[in-house]
Amino acid sequence: MEMTLRWYGSKFDTVTLQQIRQIPGVTGVITTLYDTQPGELWEQERIHALKEEVAASGLHISGIESVNIHDDIKTGLGRRDEYIDNYIKTLENLGKEDIHMVCYNFMPVFDWTRTELARVLPDGSTALAYTQEAVDALDPEKMFESIAGDMNGTVMPGWEPERMARVKELFALYKDVDDEKLFANLKYFLEAIMPVCNKYDINMAIHPDDPAWSVFGLPRIIINEENILRMMHMVDDVHNGVTFCSGSYGTNLKNDLPHMIRSLKGRIHFAHVRNLKFHSPTNFEEAPHVSACGSFDMYEIVKALYDIGFTGPIRPDHGRSIWGEVAMPGYGLYDRALGATYIQGLWEAIEKGAIRK
Numbered sequence: 001m002e003m004t005l006r007w008y009g010s011k012f013d014t015v016t017l018q019q020i021r022q023i024p025g026v027t028g029v030i031t032t033l034y035d036t037q038p039g040e041l042w043e044q045e046r047i048h049a050l051k052e053e054v055a056a057s058g059l060h061i062s063g064i065e066s067v068n069i070h071d072d073i074k075t076g077l078g079r080r081d082e083y084i085d086n087y088i089k090t091l092e093n094l095g096k097e098d099i100h101m102v103c104y105n106f107m108p109v110f111d112w113t114r115t116e117l118a119r120v121l122p123d124g125s126t127a128l129a130y131t132q133e134a135v136d137a138l139d140p141e142k143m144f145e146s147i148a149g150d151m152n153g154t155v156m157p158g159w160e161p162e163r164m165a166r167v168k169e170l171f172a173l174y175k176d177v178d179d180e181k182l183f184a185n186l187k188y189f190l191e192a193i194m195p196v197c198n199k200y201d202i203n204m205a206i207h208p209d210d211p212a213w214s215v216f217g218l219p220r221i222i223i224n225e226e227n228i229l230r231m232m233h234m235v236d237d238v239h240n241g242v243t244f245c246s247g248s249y250g251t252n253l254k255n256d257l258p259h260m261i262r263s264l265k266g267r268i269h270f271a272h273v274r275n276l277k278f279h280s281p282t283n284f285e286e287a288p289h290v291s292a293c294g295s296f297d298m299y300e301i302v303k304a305l306y307d308i309g310f311t312g313p314i315r316p317d318h319g320r321s322i323w324g325e326v327a328m329p330g331y332g333l334y335d336r337a338l339g340a341t342y343i344q345g346l347w348e349a350i351e352k353g354a355i356r357k
């Protein structure tokens with residue numbers, strides 16, 4: 001594995017490349033052209049400039065999170081073929097710049113969903129949190145307003161104001177899209193992009209839906225082992241793989257995370273490692289990475305990744321806000337740096353334990 005950190009680019013991130021470089025063991029960043037819209041073609045010059053900027057700091061680009069998918073592709077409507085064509089050209093340009101991993105998701109309307117961005121924990125730190133009760137009480141059109149005030153002046157991925165202004169329209173677009181249709185549209189997309197992925201050896205890594213169940217009655221399919229295996233088999237190509245995100249699959253306590261990792265051997269191209277603390281099955285917060293601080297056995301999660309021979313980029317996922325840092329919720333420097341160090345400690349212990357047996 002390679003330890004990485006997500007970075008939104010110098011115009012958008014409160015964390016600098018120099019700070020990331022100083023986290024022990026972190027050698028790469030997972031980044032994006034944050035000011036592009038879904039469906040837009042990424043010009044090679046812009047990718048090249050980003051690559052040069054990262055290289056100048058002594059780091060490199062380990063992958064892209066995300067190249068977002070236009071709603072016409074997810075719904076199978078309108079200008080889908082044109083947007084798929086742009087996606088193929090974008091992948092080609094990434095390949096030419098020697099970038100070989102792309103994370104994306106296939107979630108309708110709302111990206112990841114939390115109901116609090118700054119739940120205060122007993123130690124005074126704050127974390128993102130979710131309760132089903134809060135979602136059930138909310139008009140989906142008010143979802144954006146309800147969290148926008150807590151974003152610390154940042155634009156959060158998947159919650160771009162321009163997109164959220166069209167929520168009503170987006171809901172109408174997905175009116176006739178059920179799970180089966182969403183699967184079919186995903187298949188259509190994957191089949192169209194596999195040739196360029198094979199040509200440039202680009203690993204596509206679908207991110208799970210978060211939380212891993214339907215919200216506001218919208219279909220969500222990347223939620224459990226059964227569905228993810230279905231997705232892999234319907235386009236059976238090694239480049240059609242997954243981002244294993246422990247914090248997203250883990251929202252559903254029925255998901256056995258180490259077992260899922262083992263069943264996805266050879267197809268996990270990217271890993272997000274994060275712990276959650278549950279107060280009830282539908283009320284949880286994002287906990288510090290350490291096993292003792294949350295509900296997951298992080299040793300077993302990292303051990304499963306080690307056991308399947310995972311060699312891709314890994315990153316600590318959302319962190320809490322600690323030590324007075326003001327940053328994009330979930331994406332401050334300090335708690336993620338602690339997470340990166342902890343995960344590397346687990347990995348080293350597992351690796352040395354295996355070798356010395």
Ligand SMILES: [Mn+2]
Pocket residue numbers: 207245247248272317
């Ligand atoms: Mn994730």
